[in-house]
Amino acid sequence: MNKTVLxxxxxxxxxxxxxxxxxxxxxxxxxxxxxVFFKCENFQRGGAYKIRGATNAILNLxxxxxxxxxxxxxxxxxAQAVSLAARSLGVPAxxxxxxxxxxxxxxxxxxxxxxxxxxxxxxxxxxxxxDKIASETxxxxxxxxxxxxxxxxxxxxxxxxxxxQTDLNFIFCPVGGGGLIAGSSLxxxxxxQDCKVVGGEPFExxxxxxxxxxxxxxxxxxxxxxxxxxxxTLGDINFPIIRENVSKIVxxxxxxxxxxxxxxxERMKIIIxxxxxxxxxxxxxxxxxxxxxxxxxxxxxIISGGxxxxxxxxx
Amino acid sequence: MNKTVLxxxxxxxxxxxxxxxxxxxxxxxxxxxxxVFFKCENFQRGGAYKIRGATNAILNLxxxxxxxxxxxxxxxxxAQAVSLAARSLGVPAxxxxxxxxxxxxxxxxxxxxxxxxxxxxxxxxxxxxxDKIASETxxxxxxxxxxxxxxxxxxxxxxxxxxxQTDLNFIFCPVGGGGLIAGSSLxxxxxxQDCKVVGGEPFExxxxxxxxxxxxxxxxxxxxxxxxxxxxTLGDINFPIIRENVSKIVxxxxxxxxxxxxxxxERMKIIIxxxxxxxxxxxxxxxxxxxxxxxxxxxxxIISGGxxxxxxxxx
Numbered sequence: 030m031n032k033t034v035l036x037x038x039x040x041x042x043x044x045x046x047x048x049x050x051x052x053x054x055x056x057x058x059x060x061x062x063x064x065v066f067f068k069c070e071n072f073q074r075g076g077a078y079k080i081r082g083a084t085n086a087i088l089n090l091x092x093x094x095x096x097x098x099x100x101x102x103x104x105x106x107x108a109q110a111v112s113l114a115a116r117s118l119g120v121p122a123x124x125x126x127x128x129x130x131x132x133x134x135x136x137x138x139x140x141x142x143x144x145x146x147x148x149x150x151x152x153x154x155x156x157x158x159x160d161k162i163a164s165e166t167x168x169x170x171x172x173x174x175x176x177x178x179x180x181x182x183x184x185x186x187x188x189x190x191x192x193x194q195t196d197l198n199f200i201f202c203p204v205g206g207g208g209l210i211a212g213s214s215l216x217x218x219x220x221x222q223d224c225k226v227v228g229g230e231p232f233e234x235x236x237x238x239x240x241x242x243x244x245x246x247x248x249x250x251x252x253x254x255x256x257x258x259x260x261x262t263l264g265d266i267n268f269p270i271i272r273e274n275v276s277k278i279v280x281x282x283x284x285x286x287x288x289x290x291x292x293x294x295e296r297m298k299i300i301i302x303x304x305x306x307x308x309x310x311x312x313x314x315x316x317x318x319x320x321x322x323x324x325x326x327x328x329x330x331i332i333s334g335g336x337x338x339x340x341x342x343x344x
Numbered sequence: 345m346n347k348t349v350l351x352x353x354x355x356x357x358x359x360x361x362x363x364x365x366x367x368x369x370x371x372x373x374x375x376x377x378x379x380v381f382f383k384c385e386n387f388q389r390g391g392a393y394k395i396r397g398a399t400n401a402i403l404n405l406x407x408x409x410x411x412x413x414x415x416x417x418x419x420x421x422x423a424q425a426v427s428l429a430a431r432s433l434g435v436p437a438x439x440x441x442x443x444x445x446x447x448x449x450x451x452x453x454x455x456x457x458x459x460x461x462x463x464x465x466x467x468x469x470x471x472x473x474x475d476k477i478a479s480e481t482x483x484x485x486x487x488x489x490x491x492x493x494x495x496x497x498x499x500x501x502x503x504x505x506x507x508x509q510t511d512l513n514f515i516f517c518p519v520g521g522g523g524l525i526a527g528s529s530l531x532x533x534x535x536x537q538d539c540k541v542v543g544g545e546p547f548e549x550x551x552x553x554x555x556x557x558x559x560x561x562x563x564x565x566x567x568x569x570x571x572x573x574x575x576x577t578l579g580d581i582n583f584p585i586i587r588e589n590v591s592k593i594v595x596x597x598x599x600x601x602x603x604x605x606x607x608x609x610e611r612m613k614i615i616i617x618x619x620x621x622x623x624x625x626x627x628x629x630x631x632x633x634x635x636x637x638x639x640x641x642x643x644x645x646i647i648s649g650g651x652x653x654x655x656x657x658x659x
Contacts, residue, residue, distance in 0.1 A: 050365070071613045133610065291654060295448065298386045298650035300613040335613035339606060339659045 032219035038178075039185045042084045045117050049073050049186070051193050054297050057309075061316050063323040066197070068190040071301050071335025075137065078186045078333055079103075079110035079173070082208060085182030086171050087111075087118050095120045097167035102126070102148070102155035104257055105134030106334050107173035112143030123168055125158045127151075131257065131338040152262065174206025175264025184212025190329045191220040198326040201308045203333050204228035204237040204271075204278060205259040211267035213331060214274030224329075228271075228278035229311030231255075231286065236262045237271070238278040255283055255343055258304035258333065279311035286310050287343045300335040303343070308333070347534035353493075354500045357399045360432050364388050364501070366508050369612050372624075376631050378638040381512070383505040386616050386650025390452065393501045393648050394418075394425035394488070397523060400497030401486050402426075402433050410435045412482035417441070417463070417470035419572055420449030421649050422488035427458030438483050440473045442466075446572065446653040467577065489521025490579025499527025505644045506535040513641040516623045518648050519543035519552040519593060520574040522582035528646060529589035539644075543586075543593035544626030546570075546601065551577045552586070553593040570598055570658055573619035573649065594626035601625050602658045615650040618658070623648070 052067045070078035087099060098121030101111045108124045115122035122143040126135060127150035138145055148158040163170045172179065186209075187200055200217050202210040210228050217224040230237055233254035239247040246268050252260035263271065281289075290306035293299060308330050316323045367382045385393035402414060413436030416426045423439045430437035437458040441450060442465035453460055463473040478485045487494065501524075502515055515532050517525040525543050532539040545552055548569035554562040561583050567575035578586065596604075605621035608614060623645050631638045 076613065294615055294654060298391065298615040300609055300615060339609060339657075342654075342657065344654045 030215070034181055035184055035188055035216060035219060038085050038181045039188055041088050042081060042182060042185065045084045045114065046080055047073055048189055051190060052297060052299070056296050057292070061312065061323065062320065063316065063326045063328050065312070066190065066194050066327065066329045068186055068329060068331050069299065070186055071299060071305065071332050075106070075109040075113045075141070076334055076336040077106035077110065078183055078209060078331065079107045080114055081185050082179035082182030082212070083107065083110040083114040083171065086176060086178040087114050087120055089178045090169060094169050097169065098123060099171050100125070100159050100162045100166070100168040101171045101173060102159045103173050104260065105130050106258060106336055108143065109134060109137040109141060109336070111171060112138045112141035116142040121168070123162045123166065125155055125162070127155065131336070131341065133338045134336055137336065172264065174208030174261065175266045177266055180208050180212045180267055180270065181215070182212065183209045184216045186331055187213035187216035187329070188220055190331070191216060191224070194327060194329060196222055196327060197224050197329045199225050199227055200329040200331065201227050201229055201312050202331045203256070203259055203304050203308045204230045205304065206261040207237065207263040207267035207271055209331065209333060210275060211270040214270060218274050225276040226274060227276055227311065227315065229308040230278050230280050231259055231307055232280045232282055234260050235280050238280055240268065241272065241278060255286055256304040256307050258302065259307060279315045281307055281310040281314055285314065289313060291344055300337060301332050302334045302337050305332045305334060345530070349496055350499055350503055350531060350534060353400050353496045354503055356403055357396055357497060357500065360399045360429065361395055362388055363504055366505060367612060367614070371611050372607070376627065376638065377635065378631065378641045378643050380627070381505065381509050381642065381644045382647050383501055383644060384614065384647050385501055386614060386620065386647050390421070390424040390428045390456070391649055391651040392421035392425065393498055393524060393646065394422045395429055396500050397494035397497030397527070398422065398425040398429040398486065401491060401493040402429050402435055404493045405484060409484050412484065413438060414486050415440070415474050415477045415481070415483040416486045416488060417474045418488045419575065420445050421573060421651055423458065424449060424452040424456055424651070426486060427453045427456035431457045436483070438477045438481065440470055440477070442470065446651070446656065448653045449651055452651065487579065489523030489576065490581045492581055495523050495527045495582055495585065496530070497527065498524045499531040501646055502528035502531035502644070503535055505646070506531060506539070509642060509644060511537055511642060512539050512644045514540050514542055515644040515646065516542050516544055516627050517646045518571070518574055518619050518623045519545045520619065521576040522552065522578040522586055524646065524648060525590060526582035526585040529585060533589050540591040541589060542591055542626065542630065544623040545593050545595050546574055546622060547595045547597055549575050550595050553595050555583065556587065556590070556593060570601055571619040571622050573617065574622060594630045596622055596625040596629055600629065604628060606659055615652060616647050617649045617652045620647045620649055
């Protein structure tokens with residue numbers, strides 16, 4: 030692995046993605062005592078960063094592989110991203126979604142031309158269904174987070190952020206399956222100047238926090254969190270990258286998530302999903318517990334997505 | 345009146361306002377068959393365009409007048425704007441607000457240092473209370489929409505939009521008290537290239553539509569609309585400007601307002617208030633009724649604000 034893997038990926042996917050804006054908020058800076066730069070992947074195609082990894086993975090397939098299509102499983106954002114990326118590249122997309130996935134995300138998949146297959150909301154059921162489709166159709170399985178091409182693609186959001194703000198002291202990311210934070214930590218390593226990467230995770234789905242302590246991949250004991258994108262667990266490809274390059278993981282309560290989400294909606298006037306609010310909540314908590322670490326520092330936050338079901342709001 | 349009045353005003357207020365971004369949406373362009381440019385005043389200081397006019401009006405006061413402060417009445421956005429502008433300029437701000445004003449807007453006024461005086465939600469009660477405060481304190485009354493300095497200030501949003509997109513065929517504005525559309529129509533006249541200005545108004549508060557037909561200022565028969573910023577009526581200073589420079593006013597139903605608001609929240613991931621959704625709803629309606637007027641044309645929309653009470657959402 031070296032930095033050209035990331036820059037080559039970025040060049041490859043640029044025609045298919047937006048270089049999303051970086052926003053700031055005077056009020057949030059004043060409250061935290063540091064300068065926060067929000068990388069707004071909620072404005073990305075498909076409403077989340079996931080199109081980056083999906084596009085990179087499909088572009089890495091051989092022509093013969095592309096003809097048989099791709100298959101994946103996802104609670105929503107990766108499903109939309111694969112559908113959209115596959116359509117842009119003329120590739121069929123088979124999407125396994127749990128029955129609990131938000132309606133707005135299912136509608137997105139259909140609108141982008143993906144074919145949905147429903148399954149029970151467990152990791153095992155998702156994988157079994159996806160394997161079955163792969164063997165029946167010859168489609169290539171794309172894992173939403175535990176695939177090196179996907180990880181590198183997701184890392185390009187932090188790469189763009191560091192191109193704009195070269196001297197960030199921290200980058201905060203949400204941690205779900207681990208693809209975004211693994212990719213972001215590679216970008217921080219190769220393009221940052223001693224830029225630390227911190228993960229945000231709900232107490233209710235704190236597998237990554239416990240995995241870093243135990244040194245092996247842990248499952249979730251509960252997934253009773255509003256952050257529907259963060260209910261998944263780490264994988265054997267992204268975990269070693271995370272162990273090596275992520276400084277720490279900060280856990281937050283459900284109340285902290287909703288407060289951070291509301292603050293961004295009300296003050297910044299942008300729609301972010303609960304999984305993205307986890308990251309700002311983690312920064313608020315760590316700023317309170319370790320204020321001297323952040324005083325006058327520059328902190329990047331990856332706002333991972335804005336796909337919210339407006340019929341299911343927490344306020 | 346000439347174009348330098350607008351450019352001088354813009355130069356004067358620039359240190360106190362944001363030059364807000366102009367966003368586009370591929371999906372909305374595809375649905376309408378024209379290119380739409382959203383001037384995002386929801387990202388403005390105070391969450392709405394009103395800071396422009398408030399700042400210009402205060403900057404036009406003499407030093408001796410500023411010492412006694414300013415007083416205004418407003419359902420919310422102008423109240424926040426005057427508080428914020430007055431604080432920036434070291435001037436006391438007395439704010440009359442109807443008891444029905446959204447809580448989030450009252451909180452904004454307090455946060456920006458304005459002093460609130462509550463009154464009944466009628467035009468007469470607002471004015472009586474403001475007049476009383478003016479006579480007791482010596483504060484100068486600032487009308488939220490029927491004041492030439494305010495009108496010119498509000499027109500600078502369209503001026504900035506036309507500086508970025510010089511060949512707009514249309515600018516759509518919401519119509520409440522008439523300040524924004526009057527100012528926008530002056531900018532379109534002086535800086536556009538045959539750029540027509542169209543107003544959007546709820547059927548439930550269609551005073552401006554009827555005023556343009558009758559040729560005199562009409563009141564509202566009902567104000568039963570979700571667009572809380574548009575319940576006011578035109579004034580004798582802005583009405584002649586509107587009559588001369590606005591092409592037409594398109595009325596929309598409450599259902600159309602909520603649908604347009606939801607579309608922008610879900611697809612563009614930005615928070616706009618109902619009064620701003622009226623404008624997009626008006627464009628959707630007029631595009632349907634007169635499609636050939638808009639085919640492949642360039643349309644600017646002033647997104648007037650993003651101050652929404654998240655506890656009172658219509659979905």
